[in-house]
Amino acid sequence: METTFHDLTFETEPGLVFTPRPTTERLVDVALERIGNRPARVADVGTGSGVIAITLARLAPQIEVWANDVCANALTLARQNADLLDTVVHFAKGDLLEGMPRDLDLIVANLPYLAPTASGYEGEPARAVFSTGDGFDHYRRLLASAADHLTADGGVIIQVPGEVLEAERSELPWLRGRVDALVARAA
Numbered sequence: 515m516e517t518t519f520h521d522l523t524f525e526t527e528p529g530l531v532f533t534p535r536p537t538t539e540r541l542v543d544v545a546l547e548r549i550g551n552r553p554a555r556v557a558d559v560g561t562g563s564g565v566i567a568i569t570l571a572r573l574a575p576q577i578e579v580w581a582n583d584v585c586a587n588a589l590t591l592a593r594q595n596a597d598l599l600d601t602v603v604h605f606a607k608g609d610l611l612e613g614m615p616r617d618l619d620l621i622v623a624n625l626p627y628l629a630p631t632a633s634g635y636e637g638e639p640a641r642a643v644f645s646t647g648d649g650f651d652h653y654r655r656l657l658a659s660a661a662d663h664l665t666a667d668g669g670v671i672i673q674v675p676g677e678v679l680e681a682e683r684s685e686l687p688w689l690r691g692r693v694d695a696l697v698a699r700a701a
Contacts, residue, residue, distance in 0.1 A: 519565040522572060524595050531562040531588045532642035538624050541673045542569050544680055545622050548669065549574050554619035556580070557663070559610055559656060562642060564592030564603065566622060571601045582606040582613050585641070610656050611663050618663050624673040625652040648697045650674075657690045 517526045519534045520542055526533055545556070545566075554574075558567035558581040567581035581603050583589050589605050596603045606613025611621075626642060629649035645652045653672060660670050664683045671680045672689075674696055681689035 517565075520569045520573070522565075522569060522599060524563055524565050524568070525591065525598065526563045527591055528637055529639055530585075531591060532638050534563060534565045538566065538673060541622060541624055541671060541678050542566055542573075544671050544678050545570055545620060546573055548620060548671070548680070549577060551576065553577060555615060555617060556620045556622065557582070557611070557614045557618050559614070559621060559623040560584075560625045560642075560652075561592050561605070562588050564595045564605075566624065567592070567603045568596050568599055568601050570622070571596075571603050572599060578604070580604045580606065580614050580618075582608045582611075584609050610652070611659055614663055616663050617665055619665055619668050621656075621660055621663065621668070621670045622672070623653070623656060623670075625656065627653060627674055650693050650697055653693050654690065657686055657693070661686055 515526050517524055517534055520539050554577045556570055556577050556579050561567050561581035561583050564581060567579050571579040586607055589607055593605055626645040627649050630644045635643045661683055669682045679692055
């Protein structure tokens with residue numbers, strides 16, 4: 515099945531990877547604004563079909579993009595998409611920051627953020643939609659280890675329900691607090 519993301523055409527496979535949504539284009543736009551025209555090393559954590567990583571690499575050819583996923587089949591699809599769009603992305607199999615370099619300028623992520631009790635996502639793979647506990651455990655784990663992979667002036671951009679959040683390395687405690695506030699607001 516084909517889908518369009520940021521005016522690029524990607525192959526996707528319902529049931530294997532989360533179907534890219536237009537709302538995620540905002541995450542890419544914020545990342546592109548942050549990068550500007552400078553060289554940078556960027557990681558897309560939990561890449562799925564690769565739309566975020568590949569779009570960043572296509573629209574900012576001066577950057578080096580890394581992408582990972584825990585699902586080998588998702589990585590195969592992401593590699594196929596990169597090949598179809600003649601785009602270089604470094605892919606690695608791993609959970610969160612496993613397989614990623616330790617000198618990243620930017621980490622981007624649209625991870626599962628729904629509690630297992632949420633509804634309305636039938637047909638989407640559970641591992642790409644739901645996180646454990648209150649739904650934000652993946653983000654808590656990512657933010658706890660992000661500083662170890664970022665340069666001194668690096669940052670993180672994540673997508674959560676209804677918004678894209680951005681933080682500098684020094685602001686990671688604030689971002690963790692913001693995630694916890696989202697949980698409290700939803701309760």
